[in-house]
Amino acid sequence: MKILSLFFLLFAIGTAHAAQEPQGVFKRSCGMCHNGQLPMAPREGDSAAWKPRLEKGMNTLVKHVTEGFNAMPARGMCMDCSADDYTHVIEWMSRQN
Numbered sequence: 475m476k477i478l479s480l481f482f483l484l485f486a487i488g489t490a491h492a493a494q495e496p497q498g499v500f501k502r503s504c505g506m507c508h509n510g511q512l513p514m515a516p517r518e519g520d521s522a523a524w525k526p527r528l529e530k531g532m533n534t535l536v537k538h539v540t541e542g543f544n545a546m547p548a549r550g551m552c553m554d555c556s557a558d559d560y561t562h563v564i565e566w567m568s569r570q571n
């Protein structure tokens with residue numbers, strides 16, 4: 475039984491620190507603006523709009539999300555997102571639909 479409880483403990487720790495699912499983050503936060511509603515915000519799935527952004531490099535983009543960038547608010551409305559979460563959601567948003 476000890477092995478089993480250890481398994482559950484590890485599972486609990488694992489899920490608590492798990493990266494957030496990009497589409498979920500998008501739906502809760504980024505999607506308010508990056509869904510085509512706000513013309514200045516590059517739209518999800520519009521890889522052409524994302525191309526010049528991606529050329530700045532992922533580190534710069536994550537920095538801009540964290541600190542804010544022009545009309546985009548700091549942290550992009552996702553207060554509990556880590557830098558990795560931002561990277562994953564940016565990769566998801568900039569995919570080709």
Ligand code: HEC
Pocket residue numbers: 499503504505506507508512514515516527530534535536538539543544545546547549550551552555560563564
């Ligand atoms: C309140 C609206 C709003 C929300 C919410 C928002 N954004 Fe943005 N975002 C913008 C706008 C507007 C721009 C374009 C800014 C510009 O180029 O002047 C932008 C630009 C960006 C850029 C490009 C930055 C650059 O350097 O070119 C990235 C990356 C980005 N958003 C990621 C995200 C992520 C990830 C989230 C969610 C965690 C998010 N945004 C949430 C409005 C928003």
